[in-house]
Amino acid sequence: MTPFAEIIRPSADLRNHYSEISKECRQNRKTVIITVNGRGDTVSMGYQQYQELKARMELLELLGEAEQDVAEGRILPLDDTFGRLRSELTEALHE
Numbered sequence: 603m604t605p606f607a608e609i610i611r612p613s614a615d616l617r618n619h620y621s622e623i624s625k626e627c628r629q630n631r632k633t634v635i636i637t638v639n640g641r642g643d644t645v646s647m648g649y650q651q652y653q654e655l656k657a658r659m660e661l662l663e664l665l666g667e668a669e670q671d672v673a674e675g676r677i678l679p680l681d682d683t684f685g686r687l688r689s690e691l692t693e694a695l696h697e
Contacts, residue, residue, distance in 0.1 A: 606633045
């Protein structure tokens with residue numbers, strides 16, 4: 603996983619230097635932490651970077667659920683699973 607490059611900027615920069623902040627987020631793939639009174643308040647990142655982060659989080663959540671299923675014994679033999687999937691796909695193709 604690629605670490606996020608971060609920049610810290612005061613909230614006034616959103617008003618005075620928005621285009622510069624936006625460029626850092628989009629083109630340079632940097633995450634900008636906006637501060638209010640010297641404390642972190644908001645995080646800004648490019649839309650593409652946000653979509654990638656969101657996809658990673660969703661994948662990690664699914665993997666966590668799968669791991670829990672295995673730990674609790676909610677599993678089926680591989681042949682049964684693929685057989686069921688093949689049947690469902692075959693039915694869908696013939697509808």
